[in-house]
Amino acid sequence: MKNQKIMLLSVVVFIVFMSCSKGKDDHAAVKGKGDDCSDVHWSHHPGEDGPENWAGLCSGFSDCGGTAQSPIDIKVAEVKADQQLAAPEFSYGSSQVAIVNNGHTVQFNVSGDHSVVLDGKTYRLLQFHYHAASEHTIDGKQYPLEVHFVHKHSDDDFAVLGVFFEEGDEYPLFTNYLDSFPKSEGEHKSSDLIELADLFPANKSYYNYKGSLTTPPCSEVVNWYVLHTPVTASAQQLKRFAEILDNNFRPVLPLNGRTVRSFTE
């Protein structure tokens, strides 16, 4: 079971957001828990292939029915302040990006080595991608947009940093690239260098809990770090991005006794 899980996870991070509708050859190496789920279609929208039915679509998606799933609603009054937690230590540089619309999200694949130290462990940045509206909610409040920076320490230890967006000043990355975002499946490569650290708010206070990938196979291998402080994008930018992403958020799941801890800087 564990070996199979590790095999799955060694490839899943590269394909987890890729479209179900692509040819079989693209996913020939993907094996789930006994089943190849790579051609199984799933959707963010209610229905037979919607979030409420993901666990039953393929045996490799069974974690989607687990008890430590993401996203969650973070109830601030129940969050535990924890002095043991520390600020993330970023070793981010500049990166060229490939902007991919894979049918489930718009994802920026980065190049080069960029990492963050969290809980004493080094996690390497793989990609970042967007959900509209937000997946996590704060006391029931859903933000218009949430970005996930996906980092890996080992096959069963990922750290995803989530940052909310609220309406305000333009977000520079969108000012420069929103016109280039593929509106349907496709890829836009840019030779520009993006300063990755600029994509975060100045204040790095966060909520932390143990959860899962928010798309199939929903593996419960993620240390979540959801930043308290949103960044801003203009109303026009949020509207255009929401049209492209088409409600690609998973509804919140029960906490099931997990603790949400908070670091405040």
Ligand SMILES: [Zn+2]
């Ligand atoms: Zn995500």
